[in-house]
Amino acid sequence: MELLLWLERTAPGVWLRESPSIFAFPTVLFLHTLGLALLVGVNATLDLWVLKYRLRVAPATLTRLAQLMWLGFGVNAVSGVWLLLAYPAKALTNPVFYGKLVLIALAIVAFDRLRPHVVAATPGAAAAVGPRARTLAALSLGLWAVAILAGRLLAYTHTMLMAEEAFR
Amino acid sequence: MSELVEWIASTRLSWAVNNYGWIWPTAETLHFCALALIAGAVGMLDLRLLGAVKGLSPARLNGLVGFGYLGLAVSAATGVLFIAGAPDQYFFNAAFRVKVAALALAGVNVLAFHALVAPKLAALGPDDDAPRAAKVVAALSLALLIVIMCAGRMLTFFRPLFI
Numbered sequence: 001m002e003l004l005l006w007l008e009r010t011a012p013g014v015w016l017r018e019s020p021s022i023f024a025f026p027t028v029l030f031l032h033t034l035g036l037a038l039l040v041g042v043n044a045t046l047d048l049w050v051l052k053y054r055l056r057v058a059p060a061t062l063t064r065l066a067q068l069m070w071l072g073f074g075v076n077a078v079s080g081v082w083l084l085l086a087y088p089a090k091a092l093t094n095p096v097f098y099g100k101l102v103l104i105a106l107a108i109v110a111f112d113r114l115r116p117h118v119v120a121a122t123p124g125a126a127a128a129v130g131p132r133a134r135t136l137a138a139l140s141l142g143l144w145a146v147a148i149l150a151g152r153l154l155a156y157t158h159t160m161l162m163a164e165e166a167f168r
Numbered sequence: 169m170s171e172l173v174e175w176i177a178s179t180r181l182s183w184a185v186n187n188y189g190w191i192w193p194t195a196e197t198l199h200f201c202a203l204a205l206i207a208g209a210v211g212m213l214d215l216r217l218l219g220a221v222k223g224l225s226p227a228r229l230n231g232l233v234g235f236g237y238l239g240l241a242v243s244a245a246t247g248v249l250f251i252a253g254a255p256d257q258y259f260f261n262a263a264f265r266v267k268v269a270a271l272a273l274a275g276v277n278v279l280a281f282h283a284l285v286a287p288k289l290a291a292l293g294p295d296d297d298a299p300r301a302a303k304v305v306a307a308l309s310l311a312l313l314i315v316i317m318c319a320g321r322m323l324t325f326f327r328p329l330f331i
Contacts, residue, residue, distance in 0.1 A: 022325065030321040036200070037317060041208030048209070048232050049224075058294075061223030068221070145201050152197045 004089045004163035013085030025086065032079040036151075038072030040144045043111055046118070047137035054134065056120035056127045069111070089163040096157045100150035107143040110136055169259055176255040185253030192253060195246040202246070203320075205239030207313055214313075217285070217298040217306035226298065227289045256328065263326040267319035274312040281305050 007013060016025055042065055049055070057065075084091050091097040117133035160166050176182055185191050213229040215221045251258050258264045285302045292298060298306070 022322070026322055026325045030318050033200075033203070033317055033321050034314065037204055037207035037211070037313075040204040041206075041211055043208075044204055045208040045212045045229075045232060045235075048235055049228070052232065053228060055228075058223040061221065064221050064223075068215075144204065145197075148200045148204070149197045152193055152200060156193050 001163060001167060004092060005167075007085055007088035008163055010085055012082055013088070016082055016086040028079050028082050031075055032083060035072045035074075035076030035079060036148070039069050039076060040072075040148070042068045042072065043107070044141055044144060046114075047140045050114070050118060050129055050133050050137040054128050056129055057118055058120050062115060062119050066111075066115070073108075087161060089160045089166065090158045091154060093160045094154060094158045096150055096153050100147060100154065103143055103147035103150055107140060107147055110140040110143055114140060173255040173259050176252060179252060181249070181252040182255070185249050191249060195249045198242050199246040199250075202239035202242035203317065206236045206243065207317070209233050209236035209239070211310060211313060214306040214310045217302045218310075219297060219303075223294050225294045226292045226296075230286065230289050258323070260328040261323060261326045263319045263322040267316055267323070270312050270315040270319060274309070274316065277305060277308050277312060281309070 008017075016028060019025070046057070046065055049057070114133060114136040117129055117136065120127055209232045212221065212224075213226065213233060216224055216226055216229050285299075285305050288299060288302065
């Protein structure tokens with residue numbers, strides 16, 4: 001509980017929570033949505049490519065898609081930690097928050113497992129993917145959908161907003 | 169405007185959204201999943217046409233845009249639920265007006281895509297550079313997607329004060 005109190009008193013946390021500026025909380029929240037669109041959007045489109053066309057992708061292309069996903073992940077790691085600092089008790093006392101982190105980790109593992117099944121061995125050859133790739137692609141879509149569900153539920157399932165209020 | 173708001177607030181749909189607690193979070197989740205689907209399917213084609221991603225056939229990527237339309241249908245349906253549940257939060261909201269205007273411009277851009285870009289996609293190989301017109305339409309599409317997401321996320325912070 002000391003940790004929660006300390007976290008919510010950190011300078012970035014206080015600023016994000018208390019600044020009335022449109023460039024504070026609203027903008028960081030928007031960046032979290034933009035990162036989601038990039039990370040999940042690119043991964044979901046690759047999944048749909050695999051499920052619809054059953055085709056492999058050139059190594060350089062797959063690397064580029066992974067770079068775009070990491071960019072989205074980076075934006076969301078930074079914006080996510082910042083949002084966490086604004087209301088640490090709200091998230092850290094909610095089991096749904098840990099569920100969300102596990103789901104994101106599983107979705108990234110699914111992408112990592114999918115990569116070798118999708119990468120084309122010979123450039124230019126439109127080789128088909130196997131059933132394993134299709135299973136992983138479908139699993140990836142499902143994991144991201146449930147991760148988004150968990151993220152949305154954070155606004156509804158918290159039992160505490162500020163540690164300071166709860167332990168006054 | 170306020171008569172329209174009052175009428176919407178008096179509908180059974182509005183009553184349902186406000187009386188079943190699960191509807192709003194469920195609709196939000198679907199709205200965000202649809203966002204990822206649209207941004208992914210449409211945005212990947214945009215990035216490919218702009219040359220930021222190579223090695224994927226533009227025609228095949230265009231074949232995935234149907235999933236973007238599925239996302240759009242889900243977004244529109246869940247968006248109707250939000251407006252039905254709290255019409256005053258939207259009709260007197262500057263961010264909502266920006267979002268609707270950007271959606272309208274995106275619709276015009278889609279028409280431009282079908283008229284100018286789509287017929288040329290079949291001729292483009294996975295690594296070919298797209299024509300200039302395609303790049304302009306793709307850049308506008310990406311920019312409008314970002315504006316729509318930004319205005320959507322900002323809705324909460326532009327709520328009318330008298331509510």
